Amino acid sequence: MQEKLILIGNGMAGIRTLEELLKLEPERYQITVFGAEPHPNYNRIMLSPVLAGEKTLNDIILNDRDWYAENHIQLITGDPVVRIDRTRREVVTQSGASAHYDRLLLATGSNPFIIPIPGHDKQGVIGFRDIADVEAMLSAAQTHAKAVVIGGGLLGLEAANGLLKNGMDVTVVHLLDSLMERQLDKPASALLKTSLEERGLHFMMEAQTAEILGDERVTGVRFADGAELAADLVVMAVGIRPNIQLAQAAGIHCERGIVVNDTLQTFDPRVYAVGECVQHRQTCYGLVAPLFDQAKVAANHLANLGIARYEGSVTSTKLKVTGIDLFSVGDFNEAEGDETLVLQDPGAGVYKKLVLRDDKIKGAVLYGDTLDGAWYFQLMREGSSITDFRHTILFGQHDLGDAGHGDETRVAALGNEAEICGCNGVCKGEIVDAIVKKGLFTLEEVRAHTKASSSCGSCTGLVESILASTVGQGYTAAPSKKPLCGCTEYSHDEIIQAIKQHQLKDMDVVRQFCEWKTPDGCATCRPALNYYLLANWPGEYQDDAQSRFINERAHGNIQKDGTYSVVPRMFGGLCSPADLRAIADACEKYDVPEMKVTGGQRIDLFGVKKADLPAMWKDLSTAGLVSGHAYGKALRTVKTCAGKNWCRFGTQDSTGLGVQLEQMTWGSWMPHKFKMAVSGCPRNCAEATIKDFGVVCVDSGYELHVGGNGGIKVRVTDLLCKVETEQQVLEYSAAFIQKYREEARYLERTAPWVERVGLQYVKDALFDQTQREALHERFLYSQQFAQIDPWKERAEGAEKHEFEKIEIAA
Amino acid sequence: MNNWIPIAALHEIPQLGARVVKTDTQDIALFRTKNDQIFAVKDQCPHRQGPLSQGIVHENSVTCPLHNWKIDLTTGEAQGPDEGCVATYSTKVEEGMVYLALDAESGI
Ligand code: SRM
Ligand SMILES: Cc1cc2nc3c(=O)[nH]c(=O)nc-3n(C[C@H](O)[C@H](O)[C@H](O)COP(=O)(O)OP(=O)(O)OC[C@H]3O[C@@H](n4cnc5c(N)ncnc54)[C@H](O)[C@@H]3O)c2cc1C
Ligand code: SF4
Ligand code: FES
Numbered sequence: 001m002q003e004k005l006i007l008i009g010n011g012m013a014g015i016r017t018l019e020e021l022l023k024l025e026p027e028r029y030q031i032t033v034f035g036a037e038p039h040p041n042y043n044r045i046m047l048s049p050v051l052a053g054e055k056t057l058n059d060i061i062l063n064d065r066d067w068y069a070e071n072h073i074q075l076i077t078g079d080p081v082v083r084i085d086r087t088r089r090e091v092v093t094q095s096g097a098s099a100h101y102d103r104l105l106l107a108t109g110s111n112p113f114i115i116p117i118p119g120h121d122k123q124g125v126i127g128f129r130d131i132a133d134v135e136a137m138l139s140a141a142q143t144h145a146k147a148v149v150i151g152g153g154l155l156g157l158e159a160a161n162g163l164l165k166n167g168m169d170v171t172v173v174h175l176l177d178s179l180m181e182r183q184l185d186k187p188a189s190a191l192l193k194t195s196l197e198e199r200g201l202h203f204m205m206e207a208q209t210a211e212i213l214g215d216e217r218v219t220g221v222r223f224a225d226g227a228e229l230a231a232d233l234v235v236m237a238v239g240i241r242p243n244i245q246l247a248q249a250a251g252i253h254c255e256r257g258i259v260v261n262d263t264l265q266t267f268d269p270r271v272y273a274v275g276e277c278v279q280h281r282q283t284c285y286g287l288v289a290p291l292f293d294q295a296k297v298a299a300n301h302l303a304n305l306g307i308a309r310y311e312g313s314v315t316s317t318k319l320k321v322t323g324i325d326l327f328s329v330g331d332f333n334e335a336e337g338d339e340t341l342v343l344q345d346p347g348a349g350v351y352k353k354l355v356l357r358d359d360k361i362k363g364a365v366l367y368g369d370t371l372d373g374a375w376y377f378q379l380m381r382e383g384s385s386i387t388d389f390r391h392t393i394l395f396g397q398h399d400l401g402d403a404g405h406g407d408e409t410r411v412a413a414l415g416n417e418a419e420i421c422g423c424n425g426v427c428k429g430e431i432v433d434a435i436v437k438k439g440l441f442t443l444e445e446v447r448a449h450t451k452a453s454s455s456c457g458s459c460t461g462l463v464e465s466i467l468a469s470t471v472g473q474g475y476t477a478a479p480s481k482k483p484l485c486g487c488t489e490y491s492h493d494e495i496i497q498a499i500k501q502h503q504l505k506d507m508d509v510v511r512q513f514c515e516w517k518t519p520d521g522c523a524t525c526r527p528a529l530n531y532y533l534l535a536n537w538p539g540e541y542q543d544d545a546q547s548r549f550i551n552e553r554a555h556g557n558i559q560k561d562g563t564y565s566v567v568p569r570m571f572g573g574l575c576s577p578a579d580l581r582a583i584a585d586a587c588e589k590y591d592v593p594e595m596k597v598t599g600g601q602r603i604d605l606f607g608v609k610k611a612d613l614p615a616m617w618k619d620l621s622t623a624g625l626v627s628g629h630a631y632g633k634a635l636r637t638v639k640t641c642a643g644k645n646w647c648r649f650g651t652q653d654s655t656g657l658g659v660q661l662e663q664m665t666w667g668s669w670m671p672h673k674f675k676m677a678v679s680g681c682p683r684n685c686a687e688a689t690i691k692d693f694g695v696v697c698v699d700s701g702y703e704l705h706v707g708g709n710g711g712i713k714v715r716v717t718d719l720l721c722k723v724e725t726e727q728q729v730l731e732y733s734a735a736f737i738q739k740y741r742e743e744a745r746y747l748e749r750t751a752p753w754v755e756r757v758g759l760q761y762v763k764d765a766l767f768d769q770t771q772r773e774a775l776h777e778r779f780l781y782s783q784q785f786a787q788i789d790p791w792k793e794r795a796e797g798a799e800k801h802e803f804e805k806i807e808i809a810a
Numbered sequence: 811m812n813n814w815i816p817i818a819a820l821h822e823i824p825q826l827g828a829r830v831v832k833t834d835t836q837d838i839a840l841f842r843t844k845n846d847q848i849f850a851v852k853d854q855c856p857h858r859q860g861p862l863s864q865g866i867v868h869e870n871s872v873t874c875p876l877h878n879w880k881i882d883l884t885t886g887e888a889q890g891p892d893e894g895c896v897a898t899y900s901t902k903v904e905e906g907m908v909y910l911a912l913d914a915e916s917g918i
Binding site (some may be wrong): 337437438441442445518519520521522523526527544546547549550551553556558705801805806807808809 | 813815817818822823825826827829830832833834837840843844857859861862865867868870873875876877878880890
């Protein structure tokens with residue numbers, strides 16, 4: 001029989017514990033959750049952005065009601081538990097319902113502290129804790145003008161910022177002489193105050209509130225020195241108190257919070273507690289990171305595994321006011337014997353301070369540039385000595401100035417253990433792992449898989465940088481010496497080698513030879529093998545449509561709604577009125593919702609229904625237009641500039657040369673996309689120096705550049721050589737392409753390929769006349785079989801099944 | 811008590827490929843594996859409604875073209891860490907003809 005588990009408190013810590021528990025022991029308990037609030041579990045942290053109008057309530061729901069249903073959890077909302085009967089093992093709610101438990105989990109959070117001054121119970125005096133408070137503030141903002149926020153800490157400032165954004169005139173009243181004194185030192189606090197003042201907040205420092213004025217509703221605030229301030233809304237944000245009444249009334253030992261041991265057990269062994277209501281080793285926490293640590297441990301014990309211990313947490317702080325970057329951790333007010341490193345750049349609004357003892361970090365305050373917070377935090381937790389890089393530590397982990405990739409390179413340099421998401425305790429290694437193994441491409445996917453950046457969101461930038469640095473390196477599932485995929489132990493290089501050396505010409509044969517563990521391979525290896533065979537045995541190997549990604553199978557880019565985009569080729573970016581007319585006609589005929597000039601100098605027709613593709617292609621092909629392969633690991637575009645024919649600076653016919661290049665190369669399949677450009681002079685209007693193969697015309701000939709790309713990680717080309725004639729340009733480009741086609745790994749673009757094999761290696765091959773000519777020849781040979789317009793073929797009926805649905809009545 | 815509807819000849823569905831069957835209310839993806847088993851699931855990935863029929867088929871699974879979720883065609887369940895399920899339908903092949911029964915077996 002399943003045991004019964006009851007959770008009191010449908011909040012962040014409690015539900016996280018259940019999530020962890022379900023991962024370990026999904027079947028063990030029959031679970032019931034009681035929540036005082038009428039909502040499913042939401043991200044309380046995000047109340048600040050909701051108040052500021054940057055998010056909606058819907059955005060911040062963490063577990064919707066379906067989640068509870070799917071996990072067979074009974075959820076009772078809007079009905080607080082009012083009594084725990086430990087002898088009968090029963091809880092009783094306000095409405096009189098009761099339920100039995102075998103184990104009980106308390107996660108009742110905390111309550112905002114309301115200073116018990118006269119008038120504190122008037123209408124319009126609230127805390128900042130839940131959705132109801134936010135709703136009250138938002139509605140006050142609609143009908144009233146003046147707000148006073150008591151408390152200049154994290155919560156108070158976020159409330160004040162939100163109310164300000166809602167058009168209220170806001171004054172923050174603070175007892176001490178500097179804001180966020182527990183998280184900031186004085187200089188950082190002063191910077192913060194200045195920038196909040198610039199936004200329009202008012203401050204009254206060193207002011208002690210003595211009374212709330214008004215009849216039924218608040219009209220103002222009086223201070224200890226007699227001064228008064230008018231107010232229609234008073235938000236008290238002076239601290240929180242663990243919510244322990246229920247536990248206390250049930251006789252469970254409490255001090256400031258519900259006292260728990262290292263397994264999150266209270267003095268009653270059947271009762272566990274997690275979250276802000278808890279006091280562990282004399283500490284009560286008010287941030288989610290430690291609560292989530294607790295949740296893991298509590299779940300482990302609820303699952304009867306009994307191996308985890310919670311030993312307390314070190315926390316760091318960030319402020320969620322958009323546009324203000326602030327980070328602090330540890331003990332940042334220096335004591336005797338400490339040393340302080342400070343970097344101050346008032347012009348840029350940057351302030352960084354590290355407090356050191358024995359060359360180890362004790363605390364840090366960062367204002368204006370917080371990227372290295374995670375790194376300092378890690379050095380601090382691990383007690384690392386910073387002696388070796390003490391003189392540069394304030395500049396961050398990595399030198400700046402890396403062509404727009406400051407963040408990314410700095411993140412790339414972080415170790416795998418570096419914590420990225422403080423809320424959920426996710427470190428870099430886990431994120432990278434998830435991206436690589438699960439093929440993640442978007443922030444949302446990373447959030448879904450790792451939970452990084454899914455709580456307060458302040459690490460979003462870091463997560464995006466990791467995504468960029470991980471995905472950007474060639475978009476590949478194939479780092480060196482790693483198996484191609486889970487189906488085999490052979491690496492890309494070993495497979496390429498085997499195909500050449502042993503003349504393997506068929507996918508099944510390759511799989512057999514390279515000891516595949518799966519009969520058909522998978523979505524990663526099949527496209528790779530198909531490419532390798534095609535590139536090595538042109539004319540012999542029969543392309544396998546079912547091993548191609550849908551874009552290459554349907555010869556268009558699949559859109560998020562399942563329609564396709566169509567991009568006809570415009571050689572060298574040139575087009576005629578007739579081309580444009582044909583495109584325009586096709587657009588009208590097939591109801592194309594949007595046309596766009598692409599970044600590749602041609603026209604994209606978006607939103608074409610799959611079934612219309614063949615007919616539309618037929619029309620385009622009749623007008624002489626062929627596929628632009630905008631969807632393929634193939635030759636994409638050859639961009640050109642105006643060149644000698646028109647431009648006053650043009651040195652050669654860049655347009656004509658571009659057209660020739662595209663005519664020679666279109667239709668060829670590549671390990672990855674391949675782009676070219678020809679610029680008529682070093683002004684380089686065609687951006688030839690960030691292309692896979694770029695030509696820059698000069699008076700005396702043509703500079704050839706290789707291995708560049710734009711995209712996620714920009715790489716400027718390397719100069720290959722200079723040649724004198726158009727014929728040489730064609731020969732070198734074909735030879736370069738062929739070398740790349742024969743040797744690079746599938747999904748490795750020229751930039752990472754050139755970096756891996758080295759420019760010299762490429763030069764050695766291309767400068768050797770025999771090799772160059774042979775490569776050139778092999779390329780032209782394979783083009784005989786490649787330059788068949790796939791659109792025309794399909795317009796004439798090939799692969800019909802791909803485009804036609806079978807219709808049935810049902 | 812299946813209501814078998816004839817859909818297509820087996821050879822009209824490519825091996826390791828799929829066809830889309832359009833009914834009045836929805837699209838169903840009909841897959842053919844390497845050893846000529848036929849599976850039918852709703853043509854909508856449980857992740858973000860990607861068209862599963864456009865994915866790459868391997869053994870008894872398909873990989874969704876949009877974000878690479880892998881769906882087990884026998885159960886309709888997403889594999890690996892991903893959680894979700896797509897409705898599956900019964901199929902049979904008799905004398906080279908593929909039949910489909912439209913009462914969903916599982917899923918929604
Ligand atoms: C249509 C277009 C945007 C536009 O409207 O301008 C475009 C659209 C897409 N690009 Fe692009 N890229 C387009 C020009 C570019 C350019 C500019 C250029 O070619 O000069 C770049 C930077 C240059 C470069 O590639 O080095 C560019 C860098 C990328 C990248 C990053 C590549 C990299 O190596 O980092 C990707 C991702 C990828 O390929 O995996 C990408 C991928 C995509 C995909 C295919 C995303 C996808 O997988 O679905 C987009 C398809 C949209 C669609 O549904 O049709 N697109 N993309 C451009 C088509 C050009 C064309 O005529 O074929
Ligand atoms: C505006 C705001 C901004 C914040 N920003 C940050 C931040 O940037 N970073 C950060 O780390 N933390 C932040 N926090 C703190 C963080 O939200 C809390 O630490 C966390 O939510 C505490 O989780 P919990 O489960 O202990 O309590 P809660 O999330 O408060 O959950 C407790 C739940 O129990 C319910 N409950 C109480 N008593 C009963 C009862 N008798 N019966 C039934 N239900 C009951 C309550 O209604 C509540 O829903 C912020 C908090 C607020 C309010
Ligand atoms: S930049 Fe390219 S990939 Fe990104 S949204 Fe635009 S078209 Fe799509
Ligand atoms: S829609 Fe199928 S994986 Fe995203």
